Amino acid sequence: MDMALPRYVLQFIAIIVLLTWHCKKGEQKWWQWLAASAVGLGLGIFFESSFGDAPVGFYLLTVYLLLAYWRVLKLPFEEYIFYYSAGMLIQDAVFNAYVIFYYLFALEASAWWNNVVYLAVFAALYAGVYRFLNWWRSREGELRIQTNVTVLSILIFLINQMSQIFIVVDETYDWSNLELRLYSLLVCVLALSIQFGLFHSNQLQRDNEAIRLILHNERKQHALAAETVELINLKCHDLKQQIAAVRRATAAAEQEQELLRVEEAISFYDSMLKTGSDGLDTILGEKRLICEKAQIRLNFMGDGSALNVLRDVDLYTLIGNALDNAIECVRAIDDVEKRFILFEVRRRAGMAVIHIENCCETPLRFRNGLPETTKGDRRYHGYGMKSMQFIAAQYGGTLLACQKDARFVLNITIPLSQS
Numbered sequence: 001m002d003m004a005l006p007r008y009v010l011q012f013i014a015i016i017v018l019l020t021w022h023c024k025k026g027e028q029k030w031w032q033w034l035a036a037s038a039v040g041l042g043l044g045i046f047f048e049s050s051f052g053d054a055p056v057g058f059y060l061l062t063v064y065l066l067l068a069y070w071r072v073l074k075l076p077f078e079e080y081i082f083y084y085s086a087g088m089l090i091q092d093a094v095f096n097a098y099v100i101f102y103y104l105f106a107l108e109a110s111a112w113w114n115n116v117v118y119l120a121v122f123a124a125l126y127a128g129v130y131r132f133l134n135w136w137r138s139r140e141g142e143l144r145i146q147t148n149v150t151v152l153s154i155l156i157f158l159i160n161q162m163s164q165i166f167i168v169v170d171e172t173y174d175w176s177n178l179e180l181r182l183y184s185l186l187v188c189v190l191a192l193s194i195q196f197g198l199f200h201s202n203q204l205q206r207d208n209e210a211i212r213l214i215l216h217n218e219r220k221q222h223a224l225a226a227e228t229v230e231l232i233n234l235k236c237h238d239l240k241q242q243i244a245a246v247r248r249a250t251a252a253a254e255q256e257q258e259l260l261r262v263e264e265a266i267s268f269y270d271s272m273l274k275t276g277s278d279g280l281d282t283i284l285g286e287k288r289l290i291c292e293k294a295q296i297r298l299n300f301m302g303d304g305s306a307l308n309v310l311r312d313v314d315l316y317t318l319i320g321n322a323l324d325n326a327i328e329c330v331r332a333i334d335d336v337e338k339r340f341i342l343f344e345v346r347r348r349a350g351m352a353v354i355h356i357e358n359c360c361e362t363p364l365r366f367r368n369g370l371p372e373t374t375k376g377d378r379r380y381h382g383y384g385m386k387s388m389q390f391i392a393a394q395y396g397g398t399l400l401a402c403q404k405d406a407r408f409v410l411n412i413t414i415p416l417s418q419s
Helices: 004-020 030-051 055-073 077-104 113-140 147-166 175-248 252-270 278-293 304-309 312-331 378-394
Strands: 297-302 340-348 351-359 398-404 407-415
Touching: 004 030, 004 055, 004 077, 004 113, 030 055, 055 077, 077 113, 077 175, 278 297, 278 304, 278 312, 297 304, 304 340, 304 351, 304 407, 312 340, 312 351, 312 378, 312 407, 378 398, 378 407
Parallel strands: 297 340
Antiparallel strands: 340 351, 351 407, 398 407
């Protein structure tokens, strides 16, 4: 027995660790890794002694690795399938490269130092894989798998596993077997190129969509800025009229009355909140001007400094989008008394908890925890909520939305300590 299947298990464990070491491991347990690895090695020894060189042992072991490490890693199915299929391809490519190396240097299977060469070659090739993965992650960023990548990963995995039937396990590595090994190596490299290349193509599509969203929001912000300037001009005009009325007034009582009107006119600007976050102050200042014109009551309570953990651009996207959605919803309500937005930021159990609530009389449909847009332009409006959810996830937080009692409720949690 040459221990081919136990070595196959060890190779898989090594590559799956390299591929997933950066993933969140909060729910993973070390003893689950140890148990899955021990059972895998035990099954490898058992299957090899029971089935010999027949591929049935290999396939049974592959199914075990697929299911066991999905349980251990606790990753979303799409992400796990991507890593698993890529790991199988890399493992197979590295082993085929070793076989070719073995043949070209005419190594003897019985030589004790062959095991040393075996470990050295695998260590060198896996080190190269590790450097490539680090370079790829630095260029592509966080992994976000789409359906087409998942389907392709499954197809690649099945095709690669079927090819194992045609490769005979032996200790001589004659030319016929070597040709199949070379062919399998090239297929693995090509499949990995397609798999990682398709992920890069999806990343470019997402970047283009983000650019279109930014341009769309810039046009929207330009329109809002025009409305804000118009509101300020109206307020300034009112102030000029009231000051002129003060000058014309002769009685002290009339002057006092006009001065009270001037104070009321400027009270809106004098009541700008100091929340503890400069970025949040800016956002609230802008949104309150919009709410003033639309006769919307925007009430803020809490500690804005809890949001200082967010970058300014993420804060604006997260809070700005949330308030824009709330303003757009209540603006359409005829009853002015129902035009309110409640905005709270609290510190609870090491988390910044954001709560936004507003009246919403239109029944909403939810999909994957997010409300489906009621507008025809689904690309931009749907993308806004998804971008908010993605930003929260980047900081290790969550975004939950629901509708109850004719109110739309949005709750966002962000950990205060970022690793």
